[in-house]
Amino acid sequence: MIITHLAVDGVGRFRSRHVVRGLGPGLNLLCAPNEAGKSTLFRALQLALFARHGSKTEEMRRLACLGAEIPACIEVGFQRGGADYLVKKSFLRSTGARLYKGGTLVADGRAADEAVWAALDLVPGTSAADESTFGLLWVRQGQSFKPAVPSEETKALLSRVIEAEVGEVLGGERGERVWKSITDKLSREETKTGPKAGGPWKAALDRRAAAQTALAELRSTLAALEADRTALAGKLRERETLADAAALAQMRTDRDAAVAEREQTAKAEQATQRAETEQAQRELGLDRARKRHEELVGLDQRIGKTREKIAALTRRLAEQNAACAAQAAALAAQEQVLGALAARWAEAERAVDQARRRETAARDAERVVEISTRLARARELREGIARIRQVITTLAVPVETIKAIEAAMQALDAARARQEAKAPRVTVRVGPAGAGLVTCAGEPIDGLREIAAVGPLTVAVGDIATVEIVPVATSEDAGAVEAAREKLAKALREAGVGSLAEAYERRAKADDLQTEGRGLVAELAATAPPAAKGSKEDGIAGLERALAEAQAGLDGAGIGAAGSAPLDRDVLARERTASEQARDALHREHADAQSAVHVARSEDAAEKFRQQALQIEIGEAQSRLAEDLAVCPDAGRDERLVALAAEAAQARAAFDAAAACATQLRAALPTPEQRSALDARVKRLTEAIKGNETRLIAVEQEIANLQGRIATRGGEGLGEREAEAADALALAETDVAAIERRLAALRLLRDTIEESRRAASESFLAPVKTAMRPYLHALFPGADAALDAGFSIDGLMRAGTDEPFMSLSDGTREQIAIIVRLALGRLLAERGQPVPVVLDDSLVFSDDERIERMFDVLTQAAEKQQVIVLTCRSRAFVSCGGRLLTIEREES
């Protein structure tokens, strides 16, 4: 297709008829400034070819002239298939459409719309046709940098064109339909991770899981029922055994026989016990008779013995009386010796005491002398210290006072310095002739002299002249000097000194006295040490008290009084030792005598005790003899002894008979082992019978429970339900298997189609890449573009690197997008489906170098198809070449 004519009237800014001049094959370039109507012309071209003339879309309304009530008329002329067509359409008002072919009207109205579409192989629509490849190749203002994304219709057309050359590699519409159907079916049943909720597969899996659960539960219940049945069978067998009447009767017979035997044994035991009781009673009678006889025999013997004992004791008492008298005499002699020794020992004790007192008095006298000496020295030292402290108090000038004097002197010096600094400097230079003539302030001057005139100064030169120098009155400085001077005088008065030097001297003397005083204090502390810490008593008072105490001790002893001769402490010690030794010797003698007296007294007491014991023993024997004789006098005792012996013999015979009877009965009784066994048998049989009855009751209860449970479960139809559940599970398994087999087939089909499509993709896109390659290399030498099966561009491969399309710069993206469109246009043109490429205000992002290359590309593309470029950049496109189009007003 080649557009050959375009005219508008009442469209946009074109209120009158305007015609685009110069349209033809190859590259067409319309350069016009902004608002010249380029884009309006572009939209008018699209509406004339693709829109139904009677429709009123927003796009059409924008084409109307503002404020003008006129129709929008568009004329488009084009060549296609060797024929010339002219389309005339009026929109919005007085609508109409006509199609001329070769100058002849071939269609009018709606037929004209559809005839145009038919001529361009477009699919009709309600208000407009699908723009198909035109939509792809006609690039509106601002869209040039976007990737070419063909519509489904365009892709189908491109596929048809390419497949005619490379074969139906992608399967065409049928392939797409099959692919979509399969993926739809799979997506209804599964997701990427597994069965899809709500899908048939998931439902079948759920049914299977539910059937498995139901079957497992039923089988569990059946197993419990089976266990109950097994238990019931066991209980029934046990009941049969427990309820065996013959066995039970035999057990009862055995038990009764054992009980009877045990009762018989008990009776024999009682008879034996009675015989043994009789035996015991006989034995007791025997014991009593024998005892009575033995007691009488014993009494007779005791009376005889008592009489013999009394006689012997009487003899021993006489002997003891003599021994007591001898011992009393010996004791009296010993006591006399002891008394003499006691008197001598007391005398020796008094001598020792006297010697000790004399020795203590000598020691106290020495101490009185020593303390008196120290006390006198201490008192001297105390007086010296007091004297020094008095002198120091008189001499001392406080440090603060000295500092005040020093400060006052410094202030006075400063005031004077300030006064002198302000005073005029008087320099008097006396020459040789004036020697002795010149005086200053009354003092003669020789040579050179400089004086600060702080007050009126008179310089006299003999009688020749008198120069009086009066400084400017400086009462302030003089006052300051005077005030400082008064302050100094006051400080000296308060210190009691005449000068600062005197203050310093008095201060030094006070320091020396302080040192001397500290020496005296130290000596006093050594002579009269102060009392313990915390005591109010000083050292001198302590000495005085110690002296008083020592003197008191001496006075108390009455020895060594003042005026008496001093005692020799060694002599006194020897005297004391001698007296102590004499005393100790007497002490030992006294002790020995005392021991002898004690011994004699003990022996005397022992003799007397033995004497009394014999007397008591004789008394007791006589008392017992009297008692025994009272019980059994000597008269008739022998007859009684004979009678009691006869009674004892009779009791022995009765006992022997009873013992023989009891022994015979005991021997006839069963042994303890036999009786224990009999008891065990009775107990065993009794318990067995009772246990059997108890167990039978329990088993009956268990049977009833089991039967009740089994009956309840039996009525639930578990067997039927289990069979149904098993069948349901088998059915669910079959369903799942069938669905999974179907899905596996669909997945295989999908995967195989995907694989085949991938393999075909490369060969399918080869023609597009071939068409694109010259253009691409013109801008990007050696580069290749990646396309997908839908002809969309994915990216650019340069220097072995893949660059995603969206990562490229705006300029590069625009250039590549235009190249793809040009290539697709070329592809169509080379295969007999030429469609013009229209670029409205494109290449706005290209730099100077790239735009030159793009002009080359456009020129190359224009060799195969018509390319129409609309631009406002006249200067940039001056080297583009091609046909230069103009917009001209034309009178209708």
Place this chain on the structure above:
Amino acid sequence: MRFVHTADWQIGKPFVRFGDKAEALRGARLDAIESLGRLAVAENAAHVLVAGDVFDSDTPTNVTLRAPLERMRGFPGVTWHLLPGNHDAHRPGGVWERLAALGPPANVRLHLTATPMALAPDAVLLPAPLTSRAETRDLTARMDDTPTPIGTIRIGLAHGAVTRFGTPEAEGEATNQIDPGRAQKAGLDYLALGDWHRTREIGPRTWYSGTPEPDRHDSQTVGSALLVTVTEAGAPPLVEPRAVGTYRWASDAVEIADAEPLAAREALLRTTQDPMSKLVLKLKITGAVSIADRRKLDDWLERLQAAVFHLDAALALAVRPDAADLESIDFDGVLRRVAESLKARAADPALSGAERQIAEDALLALYLEATA
């Protein structure tokens, strides 16, 4: 002495896999009881001996338990003798105690012990009820030592197998075994057996009656019972099989290379299995066909399924697409290449059978999608 010998009613079998048709099959098993009753009345047989497995399980619902009793109650002139089998063994608290507690009709006898029962003045029934599902003893051995008056017809009633059915010796004892020579050893005039669902003569005096209403394809086609006549003790019994079932359980197999033989097979079925509406057909189809023929087969199966009571079609059929099939998918392009790839995969011997089958299914799916 004339009686009807039947067994293996298995009342209560669920038939879940038959879906909505399960109820009809369950009802047919009860209907078979009435058929037996009518047979007994028609043939003047006073007794119906049921040789075990009256119920499908030993825990049926009460309704299932009562249903056969009510059918039997409808034939008061016939005495029904019920014997526990391995499916409904007589165990404590089991189905037979429940049945006894319900109070069966007067014309129904439950044989829960091996106690002989007189069927007539000159005939005695020697039952051998199973008391467990898997009895290792031959319970019919008691019959050898059970005395009866001389000249009395001795009829045994038992449930079990007369062979080990292939159970290896090493795998322990076979259960519920019955000595095939029991009739001779015990001096029986007839031994009525149950367990096998197919009517079978073990010896002149020993028979399996088969089930009156089949429930599987590997037994007999139509349910039957035996009408037995014993004229006197020691005389050979006259045994006459009689059909009493409703549904026919038939199996068929066909190998095809194309859809051509299907019409003839259908005609044969309609002739031999009339009425088709009562036919439970298991059909195995083997061979290899083109995709187009496979579609024809599917159409044929769909029609057959509508004609019979139930169709269980097992297809072991290879799909071998021919050139026309592939062209129907596409002449060229992706779909054609996919079809070629799947065809090669379906014939690839290196793949497993399951993988080849999936490839065939995928190819068939492609065909259906492409030609839709």
